[in-house]
Amino acid sequence: MAEEPPVLAVVGPTGSGKSDLAVQLAHRLGGEVINTDSMQFYRGMDIGTAKLSVAEREGVPHHLLDILDVTEEASVAGFQASARKTIEEIRSRGNVPILAGGSGLYVRAALDVLEFPGTDPRVRARLEDELASQGRAPLLRRLEAVDPVSAARLGDDRRIIRALEVYELTGRPFSSFMPEREYLQPALQLGLAVDRADLHERLALRVRRMEQAGLLDEVARLEPLGLRRGKTASRALGYRQFLEVLDGKADVETAVQQTIVATRQFARRQLTWFRADRRIHWLDWQDPELLPKALAAVRAAAAGRLMK
Template sequence: MRPLIAVVGPTGTGKSATAIMLARQFGGEIVNADALQFYRGMDIGTAKLGEDERGGIRHHLLDIMDISEEASVATFQRQAREAIAGIQERGHLPILVGGSGLYVRAVIDELEFPPTDPHIRRRLEVEAAEHGTAGLRQRLASADPVSAARGLDERRLVRALEVHEITGRPFSSYMPQRTYRQPTLQIGLDLDRARLHERLEQRVRGMHEAGLLSEVRDLAARGVRATKTASRAIGYAQFLEVIDGTSTVEEAVESTTIATRRFARRQLTWFRADPRVNWFDALDPTSEDRIRAAVGEFDTSTGG
């Protein structure tokens, strides 16, 4: 069985192009791990590749949800793992690509999601609202001292107690470990901060020129404002303000650029914390050959 390749890193570093290059070279198929690219109609603002930009490579988990739906990491984990298994059964190389860190880890690592029960959660929320959190914290200290010591906010406190009540297990026992569930090679792309910032500004301006405002207008007509995830997405939230008359286009471009740069920093912090990622400079002319060599060697060594 062929291994799993994951192409990760901050937005704007060329992950999609690298994934397509690898898929062409090694007979691969691509699995999307960018949560916002799940949504139909959210194309320009998510930098989603069009059919004609995918190089004839089969892509999975794009355009699988309506904007009215809320993305779930647990659901994505199941769908992505099923897609990867199918790719491997066909003898192809699965290539996971995206900058949504938790979504990537949900696929590549031994990561179990605890169950939920809205009735138990609501009861605990009511208790916190009516009596404060002191009693809840006392119960958590007894049931799960590891979680209690982390000083959880009220939402996480309720969640920890909910999980313990449902499963009898401490919430802390579900904390992810950096343990691959199958042979995996992570390829990380990064570049100089100043150059990345420049590229992100160019990307946002390019999105505006490509019709982002019209895309947001169409989504607004479909009720995007009532959604939890889609309406808050970078670019979409800012251009909704243009439609509402509370912001100019230039202000939306500037605020989207700033928010995108902050997001890229958070992505980099997430992926840099994982010592298993193999980093490459996205603008180094030798990187493509070195990435290709690393993947080829890994694929061969793991029986691909």
């Protein structure tokens, strides 16, 4: 390829084939893959996160996999620094950085002009205590008063606490740290467009295969290592549900069904996130010409015809 390819990112919902396409692109372009799935950061969380095995990586270097213990909390700001350093190292070797994963904020952290405010453990702990004693409603009302944009957008306790923490520390609404989308350097996002009914079937089958491959045993191995204490890891799809099996609160089939439902809901949220980014170049996930079309998009982006 005459022109230098941009930084690539393969995005889309869970189960759409991002990891496989990234490996294929790496073979054709001389690329190295950077993980942008926040749950694949964790050592030992292999089956439930659909992490590619060493054999499935087909000799392609993969970065930012297995970098955290299950008790550690993933940090978008920390990931941003690591990802950008890794991108530069890959470039220095004359190779193409290829991000792969469905954690949308982590993709933006790597690619976009984006600032992440700091944290204060004392403020965070106080807000968590308030949540535990008073529930979500008072915190959400406080957030609505200072940052109505975030209050309307954030739907879980962790993010509400984070938004309030940021406001206390900076005096700025959390939403002000998510500006218009602007790439830090030339980049191309390849999105895998799915048929929702087909994806639902694939996700159900994938969860059942995870169970058959030993997901319950994986959870049992991780539990004494602190899986329950991990603020991020314990929230991973399948792991919370199969901890209930270990506790005798659910049987395996119930855990499977709950995981299928949760995974489908997660895929829907991912699609909503990525569809809001008009820069993504969408490709049909089931197109037999997927790889040639992806390579054509890379060539066009390198020539400046797809950059936005």
